[in-house]
Amino acid sequence: MTSIISGIGWHTVGAASAASFYAPISKVKQWSWETTWAVAGLFSWILLPWIVTWFLVPDFASFYGSIAGKAYLAMFMFGAMWGIGNVNYGLTMRYLGMSLGIGIAIGVTLVVGTLLPVIVNGTFMHLITTKSGQITMLGIIIALVGIAVVTYAGHQKEKILGKTAEEFNLKKGLILAIFCGIFSAGFAFGLNAAEPIKEASLHIGINPLYAMLPSYGIIMGGGALINFAYCIIRLAIKPELSIRNDMSFPVKSLLINGILAATGGIMWYLQFFFYAWGEASIPQNLSFVNWMLHMSIYVLCGGLVGLALAEWKGVGSRPVRILCLGMVVIVVAANVVGLGMAAN
Incomplete structure (x- = not known):
């Protein structure tokens, strides 16, 4: 039971980092979103995963040489799949607004990322026919209800504050x-495919807490390819966007922007560090x-961060009460999942 509690605790730390990562990025001035996102991604998807791996793995050649090539391909392709999801995430905000977009996207991600690997592994029937599995499934359903309530509260907030999607459709x-x-x-899915790297990490004596981290450079590399390509293409074809313009400001401004973007990228990486x-x-x-714990607690922490940053100021008490109700439901969901795991 202690390990389950600590697991939920670490997922909470990671989700809190994910929910807060955009705070420093939002402070970047005079840079295009594409340049800011690329700089943040350089730290999040490239530098930190490989720096951490460098500290963990004493011999890259022998370590990665022991893994079958098909595992690398699966991890990289699933990472690219995740990268496509990131690009769609931004477009979702454009047409639905933040609250509806995040709520629907996170809800679908939670269901697909939680249940599809179980179905593929052939253990879904065990999940729905055992007492522990049924309790856990109940927790997943409650989490979806909580996400829906928080999403509704956010949508009400946007309506009251007059914040609508750029091109609502x-x-x-x-x-x-x-x-x-x-x-x-x-x-x-990438983490599911990374089991050979986890086993190799444990084999050479890496602490189980860090055993999954050497796979991140490969999974995130796939995502980086998609995101960098998107940013570069946008900067190339949009006349109002230009790296040259973004880099034309005084050195002090460039340094501040770089630090803010890097901080956001580091915080984004830390969500998966603590996920491990x-x-x-x-x-x-x-x-x-x-995955279910990470996604649902992500929404919970996002609500808390929004309250802490006074994003709900001026909306009245009703939307805030609805938000708090949704967050309570998510906390209940995490506890129900914990009970389901304990009953295993």
Whole structure:
């Protein structure tokens, strides 16, 4: 039971980092979103995963040489799938707005990333026919209800504050949100494909908390390819966007922007760093709940961060009460999943 509690705790730390990563990025001035995102991604998807791996793995050649090539291909392709989800995420916000977009996308990601690996592994029937599995499934359903309540509260906030999507289009937005949710679950599939690296890490004596981290450079590399390509293409074809313009400001401004973007990227990476700790703390036969915990607690922490940053100021008490109700439901969901795991 102690390991389950610590696992939920580490997932909470990671989700809190994910929910807060955009705070420093939003402070970047005079840079295009594409340049800011690329700089943040350089730290998040490239530098930190490989720096951490460099500290963990004493001999890259022998370590990675012991892994079958098809495992690398699966991890990289699932990472690219996750990267496509990231691009769709931004487009979802464009057509649905932040609250509806995040709520629908996270809800789909939670379901797909949690249940599809179980179905593929052939353990879904065990999940729905055992007492522990049924309790855990109940927790997943409660989490979806909590996400829906938080999403509704956020939508009410946007209406009251007059914040609408740039080009609100429900049909386009829903399609993109569903695609975002499906493709973003690629990271969960990538982790599932990374079991050979986890086993190799444990074999050479790497602490179980860090055993999954050497796979991140490959999974995130796939995502980086998609995101960097998107940013570069946008900068190349949009006349109002230009790296030259973004780099034309005084050195002090460039340094401040770089630090802010890098900080956001580091915080984004830390969500998965602590995800690995949470995953290592959850019993292996219950590993499918890791993605559910991460996604639902992500929404919970996003609500808390929004309250802390006074984003709900001036909306009145009703939307805030609805938000708090949704967050309570998500906390209940995490506890129900914990009970389901304990009953295993």
